[in-house]
Amino acid sequence: MGQTLYDKLWHSHLVEQRDDGTALIYIDRHLLHEVTSPQAFEGLRLAGRQPRRISANIAVPDHNVSTLSTERKAGLQALPDAVSRIQLQTLDDNCAHFAIPEIPLNDPRQGIVHVMGPEQGATLPGMTIVCGDSHTSTHGALGALAHGIGTSEVEHVLATGCLIQRKMKNFRINVEGQLAPGVTAKDMALAIIGAIGTAGGTGFALEFAGSAVRDLTMEGRMTLCNMAIEAGARAGLVAVDDTTLDYVRGKPFAPVGDLWTQAETWWRTLHSDDDALFDREITLQAIDIAPQVTWGTSPEMVTGVNGRVPSLDEMTSDTARDGLARALDYMGLSGGMAITDIRPDVVFIGSCTNSRIEDLRAAAAVVKGRTVAPSIEQALVVPGSGLVKQQAEAEGLDRIFLEAGMEWREPGCSMCLAMNADKLKPGQRCASTSNRNFEGRQGFGGRTHLVSPAMAAAAAVTGHFVDVRDLPTLAQEGAA
Amino acid sequence: MQAFTVHKGLVAPMDRANVDTDLIMPKQFLKSIKRSGFGPNLFDELRYLDEGQPDSDNSKRPKNPDFPLNFPRYEGASVLLARENFGCGSSREHAPWALVDFGFRCIIAPSFADIFRSNCFKNGLLPIALDAAIVDDLFKAMYDNEGYSLEIDLEQQLVLTPDGHRIPFEVDGFRRDCLLKGLDDIGITLQSEAAISAFEAQHAQRFPWVFQTLEV
């Protein structure tokens, strides 16, 4: 019987299978950031241990960093939030102490850890990759087995180079056919979560397959795998193909020469065999997917832009009614309302889901020649890394955003989780390209609608959600 | 990790159901860079009358006189008696870190949240689930007797009361072994060092590019 892609990655990293069902898995790459690593380093120090293999690790600050150019230029010591400053300083200190390579704050390669990894070639196909962050699933887009871990596990990986794991089950999600123009990987991800629910992937490794997935760029595949965790799965995967290899070739840490040839031979085998068995499999048709907008406080509370917010009398159980009532109350929406009548106050384009060059191009294409609607209080564009920022500036995208009245920031997690100063105020409504719409996620009392970059940009210039496919024919709000 | 074989200690109450990890360790303390030092902020919202911040001087903060852990009779307690579903909520390890830092070695409750329980074992804290009726009896005995202590014998899997009752409890065999030997997951994995090294050697042959140093 054939193997799935996940099976191949698992077996090629299996150090030891134990009788109690747990296994020791070898970890090729360990990514670190400032929030979940300090206690792990402290644990190493207390136990008098050293990282087992330095070359497995690479660190970058992202969650707490300021995205304001003035604050960034002033350097770490000038960061106004003292608690964040200490956490960032601690990462620098720990990396220096243990000789772990770190991309520092104002280095052009600095960025959100899940943007930096693939961009630098620190993430390669066929690797096992972990990071103390649940969106590590992103890296599965390159045909790597990648998932988030807790702080004890960060320490465990540092000390042993391995992780104690139980094998997951296999779930293949096929998306066949062609996405309509204006419909993106983000819409695909949200539509999948809408279909299987936020617990649909629990206990599984999700493999995304089918012609619509194969047609995605690497950026699109990363967006898709990024949100595997919102579907309940710790890991998402896409098989290696020419798109993958073309992306990896020439990346700073990618192999070259004979090593590349040797690597490519192995990477070309990284797909599920034709006769591989999956524990679960579903197929969606790409053409059925409209631009998606979440209306509630869980990513599964999602619908097409031409849909409506569900109403209480559609609910079939008390639990469902209670859940909906609470979400509507928090979001300040009424049941039955058209999605296109929802008016955001803030627009956030960024996060490890949608801050890559392709995302910024898609947003800029919508914004170009238009201006932000008067009702929008703030529109933030936060590139995923310094390199994305440079590339966007070389293409003139920053001018397009600035001329439209949007803010062009320095790279970091920013308003995705509001651990720095970029936060929603209580009651503010945000069209966001990030991945979580939980209560308070983007700031205490803030209300989040998850959308694609093009949809966020369209909301910015019209002042309400609008089907981005109709935009060319729409008049701009406030324009004569 | 500190080994756990036999422990005798003063018992203190946390007499409410569904104590969540936010209540055990409020979120403003998660920006801390330490795994230790959370003890003074354990149950912060219940223990103090003001809102605690990571940089507050806890010795100067007004204490809640009605919260049992502030009563002199429970000073130095190392066994926490609690109600059902203790430790529900997020996966933050700060919760068990705070309990251990405060001085607790064992929590007795009718039930525990899953992730919290596993986090306890990873930090040398023994969660014991007992029948709700038995927990209720223990609460009564504790309230009636100042200085009420319990002895926990992990080897024999028994809770021994001052009046001579021997209460058996269940515990996962693997986790029991780790606690008895004081082995954390890292310690256990390091016992497989030979297997890891052998694997690593053949892995490096097969996938040499994985082992290139990253020059930043």
Ligand code: SF4
């Ligand atoms: S951008 Fe958001 S989801 Fe991604 S790593 Fe940062 S905080 Fe986490």
